[in-house]
Amino acid sequence: MIFCILFLCNNKYENFYNDNRNNIEVFLLNIRLIKMKELYEIGIVFRGFILVSYEFKKIEKKDKVKNVSKDLRGGFISAINTFAKTAFNNLSLEYLESGNILFIFKALEMQAANYNVTEPVILYGLVDKKKKDTDKFVKKFLEKIDPILNLFITRYSNKDLTEFTQFEPFQNEIKEFILN
Numbered sequence: 544m545i546f547c548i549l550f551l552c553n554n555k556y557e558n559f560y561n562d563n564r565n566n567i568e569v570f571l572l573n574i575r576l577i578k579m580k581e582l583y584e585i586g587i588v589f590r591g592f593i594l595v596s597y598e599f600k601k602i603e604k605k606d607k608v609k610n611v612s613k614d615l616r617g618g619f620i621s622a623i624n625t626f627a628k629t630a631f632n633n634l635s636l637e638y639l640e641s642g643n644i645l646f647i648f649k650a651l652e653m654q655a656a657n658y659n660v661t662e663p664v665i666l667y668g669l670v671d672k673k674k675k676d677t678d679k680f681v682k683k684f685l686e687k688i689d690p691i692l693n694l695f696i697t698r699y700s701n702k703d704l705t706e707f708t709q710f711e712p713f714q715n716e717i718k719e720f721i722l723n
Contacts (some may be wrong), residue, residue, distance in 0.1 A: 577708055581667040583644070585616075585688065586719050587695055587710075589653075590662065592618040593711035595695075597717040601646065602669065619665050624650055628663075633667050638681045645672040653696045655704045666692040 587594025593613045627636035628650075637647040647668040652661035666688060671681070695713060702709070 545587070581671045582721065583671065585666070585668050585691070585721065587692065587713075588617045588620045588665040588667060589704055591618040591621040592707075593620075594704065594707060595713045597714050597721075598722065599718075600623075612667060616640060618645075619649065619663055621663070624648060624663060624665055637685065638677070640672065640677065643671055643673050645670045645677065645681065647681055647684055649689065649692055651692055653700045656701050657705075664692070664696060667693075687722075691717060 582599045583602050584596055586593045586597045588682065591614075593616060596613070609691065623639070624636050627634055635650055636648050645668075647670060649666045650663050653664045654661045668684060668688060670680075670684065694716070698713070700711070
């Protein structure tokens with residue numbers, strides 16, 4: 544319901560809500576189907592930096608491996624998506640598998656205030672893939688999280704994206720989307 548409330552609070556988005564009411568209601572119903580035990584983290588990457596993320600649970604480490612820097616994770620996500628797009632004629636990377644973890648990606652375009660062209664913005668999810676049909680799960684996951692990325696783009700397009708504190712409230716919105 545937070546999605547509906549956010550859009551209704553601003554008259555500018557009232558028409559968007561009315562035009563997309565069915566999609567929003569289906570999204571709210573479907574998002575509850577993601578089991579919290581499967582979801583580790585959701586975040587949004589732009590220019591190699593994680594602008595916002597929410598960690599639902601810690602990834603269990605089998606070895607005594609140190610935590611990976613968020614900057615390295617953001618750089619990797621951005622680089623691997625750019626590589627796939629460049630090397631394979633605009634092919635979009637949907638997921639990578641590593642052990643029991645799926646790295647799921649959804650890339651769209653947005654424009655920052657300080658640049659005249661659109662650039663990739665990538666929503667990623669880290670998910671436990673145990674006992675899943677990966678392709679079907681990825682497809683459902685991408686459908687369910689698509690409104691999060693679209694809301695982010697609507698809210699932050701043509702803004703200065705170098706001021707990371709502006710994204711802190713969006714962290715709670717990610718949490719609300721998934722938990723409610």
